[in-house]
Amino acid sequence: MNDIVLSATGLVMRFGGITATDNVSLNLKRGARHALIGPNGAGKTTLINLLTGVLTPTAGRIVLEGEDITRLAPHRRVARGMVRTFQINQLFDSMTPLETLALVVSQQAGLAAQWWRPLGSTAKVSERAAQLLEQFHLSDVAQQQTRQLAYGKRRLLEIAIALACEPRVLLLDEPVAGVPAGEREELLQTVAALPADVSVLLIEHDMDLVFSFADRMTVLVNGALLTEGDPDTIANDPKVKEVYLGHGAAHV
Amino acid sequence: MDFRDSLLQKARWRPWEFAVWAVAFVLPGLVPSHALMINEIAIVALFAMSLDLILGYTGIVSLGHAAFFGFGAYTAALFAKLVMPDPTVGLVVAVLLSALLGAMASITILRGSDLTRLMVTLGTALLLLELANKLDWLTGGADGLQGVVMGPVLGLFEFDLYGRTAAWYSLAVMLVLFLLMRRLVHSPFGATLKAIRDNRLRAMAIGIPVVSRIAVIYTVAAAVAGAAGALLAQTTGFASLDVLAFDRSADVLLMLVIGGVGWLYGGIAGAVVFKLLQNWLSAVTPQYWMFWIGLILVLLVLVGRDRLLKPWTWFGARGGSRP
Numbered sequence: 001m002n003d004i005v006l007s008a009t010g011l012v013m014r015f016g017g018i019t020a021t022d023n024v025s026l027n028l029k030r031g032a033r034h035a036l037i038g039p040n041g042a043g044k045t046t047l048i049n050l051l052t053g054v055l056t057p058t059a060g061r062i063v064l065e066g067e068d069i070t071r072l073a074p075h076r077r078v079a080r081g082m083v084r085t086f087q088i089n090q091l092f093d094s095m096t097p098l099e100t101l102a103l104v105v106s107q108q109a110g111l112a113a114q115w116w117r118p119l120g121s122t123a124k125v126s127e128r129a130a131q132l133l134e135q136f137h138l139s140d141v142a143q144q145q146t147r148q149l150a151y152g153k154r155r156l157l158e159i160a161i162a163l164a165c166e167p168r169v170l171l172l173d174e175p176v177a178g179v180p181a182g183e184r185e186e187l188l189q190t191v192a193a194l195p196a197d198v199s200v201l202l203i204e205h206d207m208d209l210v211f212s213f214a215d216r217m218t219v220l221v222n223g224a225l226l227t228e229g230d231p232d233t234i235a236n237d238p239k240v241k242e243v244y245l246g247h248g249a250a251h252v
Numbered sequence: 253m254d255f256r257d258s259l260l261q262k263a264r265w266r267p268w269e270f271a272v273w274a275v276a277f278v279l280p281g282l283v284p285s286h287a288l289m290i291n292e293i294a295i296v297a298l299f300a301m302s303l304d305l306i307l308g309y310t311g312i313v314s315l316g317h318a319a320f321f322g323f324g325a326y327t328a329a330l331f332a333k334l335v336m337p338d339p340t341v342g343l344v345v346a347v348l349l350s351a352l353l354g355a356m357a358s359i360t361i362l363r364g365s366d367l368t369r370l371m372v373t374l375g376t377a378l379l380l381l382e383l384a385n386k387l388d389w390l391t392g393g394a395d396g397l398q399g400v401v402m403g404p405v406l407g408l409f410e411f412d413l414y415g416r417t418a419a420w421y422s423l424a425v426m427l428v429l430f431l432l433m434r435r436l437v438h439s440p441f442g443a444t445l446k447a448i449r450d451n452r453l454r455a456m457a458i459g460i461p462v463v464s465r466i467a468v469i470y471t472v473a474a475a476v477a478g479a480a481g482a483l484l485a486q487t488t489g490f491a492s493l494d495v496l497a498f499d500r501s502a503d504v505l506l507m508l509v510i511g512g513v514g515w516l517y518g519g520i521a522g523a524v525v526f527k528l529l530q531n532w533l534s535a536v537t538p539q540y541w542m543f544w545i546g547l548i549l550v551l552l553v554l555v556g557r558d559r560l561l562k563p564w565t566w567f568g569a570r571g572g573s574r575p
Contacts, residue, residue, distance in 0.1 A: 086457075090451050090454035091451065092446065093451070095447070099443060102440075103440060112460065115435065115436045115440075118259070119262075119439060120255075123256065129255060161458060165459065
């Protein structure tokens with residue numbers, strides 16, 4: 001099926017005796033704005049780690065654009081357009097945002113193996129880096145060491161790096177965690193403004209944001225799939241209410 | 253585009269860099285009596301810069317970098333003795349074989365923690381040391397490889413007794429390799445190395461082939477270390493087991509600690525300071541010079557290089573941080 005971009009079938013991940021992902025199947029449609037929700041410890045981040053190749057599943061299969069990528073190295077998945085952000089910022093602390101984005105853009109343009117010309121000497125690269133800095137309000141701190149940036153700026157850089165990779169499938173792991181309320185909307189709008197054929201899988205705790213953003217939702221509980229559906233169905237699902245509000249709440 | 257300018261600015265040559273190299277090349281002519289010392293400093297500086305490529309730029313720790321230095325030294329010495337005495341050809345051969353050894357050894361350092369890398373690199377160097385010791389029909393064993401006679405550099409410049417040709421030869425090789433390394437660390441390739449050092453997980457997540465990058469830079473570092481070793485063997489006409497010894501791996505690490513990592517000139521500065529200190533202290537207190545070197549290192553690390561070099565900050569206010 002051509003309109004399914006990413007499909008995971010029967011994913012299982014065990015760490016010793018703990019089953020972090022328990023037979024999860026997920027289909028991401030082309031252009032979807034798909035949310036992955038569930039209480040803490042439901043295995044959302046583990047699922048992202050499996051999809052991006054940080055972890056290799058104990059069992060199951062992952063197919064991206066019709067190709068089996070279950071055992072493909074993480075960097076090769078990026079080359080095929082699958083890009084993620086991290087719940088906890090993963091940045092290059094000794095570099096500046098400018099250098100970081102110039103590097104990511106170079107990598108994306110296939111220039112990162114160049115060792116003779118200085119970083120940024122290709123006009124296309126430095127222009128795109130400058131454009132990203134502008135878009136993510138990082139221009140004023142572009143020349144500071146990333147380690148010295150304030151949390152909000154670091155969070156913006158985290159997202160900017162992912163978008164600089166020109167994703168076809170974007171996995172966002174709590175992108176707005178710790179971002180001041182005023183900037184959350186704008187950040188998600190940037191994500192929503194991605195081309196319509198880019199598929200997004202979003203993990204988020206802020207339910208207002210999730211419901212305003214997603215056109216489809218998957219609920220994970222204890223590593224297993226609880227239910228999947230469009231936002232209205234999920235909002236009115238008694239099982240989901242029970243998970244989020246505790247036993248008995250569904251009957252209120 | 254001002255962002256482009258500021259990116260390119262970092263790769264641009266500063267005036268003081270020209271001065272450093274000009275001074276380096278004038279010195280052997282100015283003070284011929286110290287040419288041997290200058291030669292030695294140039295060689296260990298090159299060796300230190302090669303370690304910086306993996307340690308400072310990529311974050312790969314090594315306690316056995318002398319493996320490649322020593323391998324280059326023996327290769328160059330054996331090549332001169334058995335094949336032909338031309339130094340340039342010998343140097344190229346030593347560099348290529350050291351690179352090959354580095355490529356093979358890189359397999360051992362691709363995965364695992366810093367601790368595993370310390371042990372594996374240390375082990376590799378010890379292995380080579382013992383090989384050189386046991387293969388005495390080839391290497392001369394504990395007596396060292398003697399009878400190495402070098403031809404003139406480029407067929408023109410004979411090695412002289414004062415060591416001036418040696419110093420210029422080593423400086424020239426060091427400059428050429430430095431230029432290549434300087435290009436490399438400022439390039440997108442160099443940026444991928446720093447990204448791997450800073451955050452390997454994210455480096456993978458932006459599509460950098462981390463494993464192959466580490467293998468490549470380890471090979472390059474081995475090649476440069478091999479060049480430094482070859483220079484030592486060629487300019488002294490001798491190779492002995494101490495080129496592979498643990499002390500050599502440790503000394504070069506100390507030089508980087510003194511000069512600073514992640515900065516090619518750190519290797520040069522560290523080599524100059526270390527060698528001058530060693531020279532001076534062993535003249536003043538022949539028995540105890542290691543004691544003083546140790547003391548200086550402890551101070552350097554505890555106080556910090558920046559503060560040590562800026563005495564005026566020693567007694568100033570500390571911003572009320574004191575109780």
